[in-house]
Amino acid sequence: MNIAITAPKRLYQEIGLALQERIQSDEFKIGDRLPPERDIAEEMEVSRSVVREAIIMLELQGLVEVRKGSGVYVNAKPSADAQQSQLATLRANSDIGPFELLQARQVLESQIASFAAMHVTKNDIGRLREALDTERQQLETGHGDYDGDELFHLTIAEASQNSVLSDIVKDLWMRRDESSMWRQLHSRITNMNYRTAWLDDHEKVLLALQRRDPEGAREAMWQHLENVKQTLFELSDVDDPQFDGFLFR
Template identity: 35%
Template sequence: MKPNQKVYQVIFNKIKDSIMQGELLPGEKLPSERELANRYNVSRTSIREALRVLEMSGVVEIRHGDGTFIKASNVNAVVESLSDVIMNTEDTLIYEMLETRLVLESECAYFAALRATSRDIEKIGRCIEEMRVADKDTERGVLADLQFHYSIAEAAHNSVLLGLVQTLGGHMKKTIQATRNHRFARDGLYEETFNEHRDLFLAISRRDAHGAKQLMIQHITKIRQEMSEVALENYHQQQE
């Protein structure tokens, strides 16, 4: 194993090699997570992460309740082209951070709607205004975005949740920078991003806990989906 290489990255490469060597063919079903975990002597979590990266690459399709299937007809080209990009530690960390944020921040939004004081709501509102004023000023926009999410965590009034968000602060800033770069590369997504944050602020202001949680889930899930689409679009452009 290479330095700083995670277990699931090793498993990704093993599965990739099996595909490229013709041991696994398009349309074929992969062994179960349990079987793969036993085969490679690793946890099912590591297997699940490797499969997730393969799915984002467009190499496999995970059919819940049915299994995981080789998807691409040009599997070799896809895997070879994308593996270096997706398995880069920094790029992979972005997806992992978005998953972590999905769990933590949806709960922060929920409790913020229940517990936010008038001062908390005012602070979140100032972040929204700063995001509006920042427009497409990259650094200013990133800081306003980051402070918005911090302010929601503070408004949840749960010291453990806040401590976790603060501990992840440096990584959060990197993911926000990366996702804003991805989103703002497309026309119209700046306004859409601002509206998503504004709607979340309004839900918290209305004390709509379930609505705020759902909006946070939708916001982060949408970002992850868009980043996956951008990666695939870049791949197809390279092939033209």
Template identity: 40%
Template sequence: MTTSTTEGRKLYQQVASAIAEAIREGAHKPGQRLPSERDLAEDYKVSRPTVREAMIALEIQGLVEARHGSGIYVTDAPRAQGSAPELDIGAFELTEARRLIEGEVAALAAATITDEELVELATIMDDMVVENDKDVRGEGADRRFHVTIARASRNSALVNVVETLWDQRYKSPLCRAMLERARQVGVRPRIDDHQEILLALKARDPAAARNAMREHLGRVIDNLLTATEIDALERARSEVAARRVELARRSAI
């Protein structure tokens, strides 16, 4: 099966719908392991990130579940479903858009940013360090850093686009689920990446600012790929469970 966007649905939705239909028709039975991510990507002629988004969408729907060190399985009692709910945009697609747009925003900002705005960015980075240390959810400082750069571009349309892309991170159930998984395995805003962006802006170097932003968001995509691997998530769950057992043991002393 070759998927396309001509049906007005995103690729991950087409793949998720096709697998859900196969489950309903009995091609994949309750308790049965689905083909590997690589095989599904080849079967549906899509990328592995698209397959991963489809798997997370199916998990949200209650049709499949991840099993540690084993793979993705059809649930023993899948919830009754009509048509698949609209899950909106995935984190890979969203971050790819941010990489394209925010790279150019940073280049423009490098030519127009003020000393006051540079000081503000440095202060926001301090807040980002605190949020990382305290495991604050919501990435408020990270969002402020990127929106401040957009405002330094002196283009209100670009500010609106950047803010909309950030807001979409929390409006989309699929994107929220993927970002939460990334946080569970320790993914946090990269301070060193943001420092490189700030240095390029301080140098008023548009090309360096563009490259720093694009490289940063490229690494975000790589981190999401790693963080949403089944084994990575299951390792995190196992470690949390082990810590809870150890805490209970110590509390009993």
């Protein structure tokens, strides 16, 4: 007997569906501005990052529109047929919310950096320096790709000398690269000054690895990914009065 197994909905999907139902019932009508993100988070007893991911989900479905410097507005009302189709899509969808993904990376990659500090070789250090050079060149030329950034993180995983850990980090980056949620988050962020700060973070991680300092490497990687989370959260906050200046300058 074949048993169909469906993946459980992610938390942001549950919140997104709850908001979608409120749009369907006309609690939020077309043209209405959604309540502030903080209010939704308090009402539904979830973090603001989960609400942010739910809004991105609704934006991808064309149900809401993010207006620069103004807020999130209802753009369309889902039909009953569309709702059923979306439910089926969500059950099959493995897309991870961008902030949930960053949290997972923070937990895993900080420990991997610590382990790598005990096994890193001179060749690994050389490859990490090359990755930083690539990243620095991309910043200087205004290159939009994150090749150097990704290479740096993957090289640290490889420096652990553990292929399972390396595969885990590769999978996390693959999920990021394939994520429509991640692309939607970044589509509204045009100010790339934050990448200079992330390069500085990478330098601190590399210094700890050169010292063969496991705790220092763990702390540096944890703080780096915390900085990434907080920066992206701040730059994509439509409720912030500086939203327009940050994202659409």
